Amino acid sequence: MWKRRITLLALATALLAGCDTAPPPGIAPVRPFQLTRYEGRWYEIARLDHRFERGLTAVSADYSLNPDGSIRVVNRGYDPAIAGWREAVGKAWFNGLSDVASLRVSFFGPFYGGYHVAALDPDYRWSVVVGPDKDYLWLLARDKQPPAAAKTALLAVASKLKVPADQLIWVEQNRADN
Template sequence: MFTSRIPRSLAITALLFSVLSLSACSVAPPEGVTPVRGFQLERYLGTWYEIARLDHSFERKLDNVSARYSLRTDGDVQVINAGYRTDSGRRKEAVGVAKFIGAQDVGSLKVSFFGPFYGGYHVVELDEEYRWALVVGQNHKYMWILAREKELPQSIVDQLLAKAEALGFDTSELIWVEHDRADT
């Protein structure tokens, strides 16, 4: 019987490299989805309110959700996502960092809230005045409708839903976020 033994340090290094490689690959937009061009980060910075989202574990049972984007001294973007649990009323906050994947005039970034692991953040529809945006992740499980105000006119919502559906997102699964707290 032939057995070989891989040194533990080499196995750990190989595993870490594999995880990081997979993480790097997973940030691209879904096939057929093109992020906006002419993106201007300085106009995107500030507070955005979540109007709707597809369900995922890190925002489950949250309402009054907002995201605040600000420029860090190293040129990356600080992301602070906050919301209130619907069952307890407690505030939940996550602080992360976003970095451009390629050219800085393309609305395609990668965001991390958990160390070296990044997810895709792709702005696929954006108002000329930066009042609303449709953002998707690296696959069809992640989608958000964001706005500078806590509500959007139905005509804009309909436009964004049509765009999302054309890109292959199941909008029937959207969670419509309540914004009923005065302190958000």
């Protein structure tokens, strides 16, 4: 009986450890942060590879405030392998104060992952987002094709975070229906 409880406790601990929502070491989420300015559509300009977006093009993310105070997250991308769109709808909450750009996001029930805005244009035109560790990085912009200065700024932040630019996947944003 005790062995079973210890095994279940160890399993629960392992599952929760995989749902880290704190910023990675060395990452200070943007502050002050204004959700009302961040809401709306962001286009994924580049990302590090991970299985849940592999192969997708025309990727975007939409953020809006829910009546309960949480944030509705809609991630959408075109999958050429199925010649169709894939969409995931999730919910996010601030990890602490609402003026600190550190959130926990869930697309799968009670399992949360970290979403931390590590850099943000003063006009909210581009942002750099990291997950629970530096293996998850997204370069986002309000425009499908941001100006060269914005791309330079995004890459400078990625370099400062010690993310290898040669591993970034540059996302095609040439579909008219996104």
